[in-house]
Amino acid sequence: MYPAMLVGLMLLLPLSIQAQDRDGKDDIVGTIWSYTITHGSKKDTGQFRVYLKEIFKGKDKVGYVQPKDNDETTLHFTDYKEFKGTAVLRKTKRSPSTWQGTLSKQNGTKWEMTVIVKDK
Helix, strand or coil: CHHHHHHHHHHHHHHHHHHHHHCCCCCCCCEEEEEEEEECCEEEEEEEEEECCEEEECCEEEEEEEEEECCEEEEEECCCCCCCEEEEEEEEECCCCEEEEEEEECCCCEEEEEEEECCC
């Protein structure tokens, strides 16, 4: 009897997970980091999440954070095509927590980057 119940639960579980994904709620954990990058006249804005020193874009892990101290950190973008490279950021404002620095992409371009931590 128990194996039959277990199989039934295993069949229903993926359906309940899919329903959570379609409900429109933000179910992904982590701190929202809102970014702006500029290079000459080019500008891009958006957001990603940081959870346990890992960077996520949507549900995909795209890099990691390497803090140096309370005022400096390095973001390593390993699997995000548009950002592939490293950003060295320094804290410039306490509230809201704002970080600024340079994103050095693997293609050799350097972009000015500003990040505002939206929530914790």
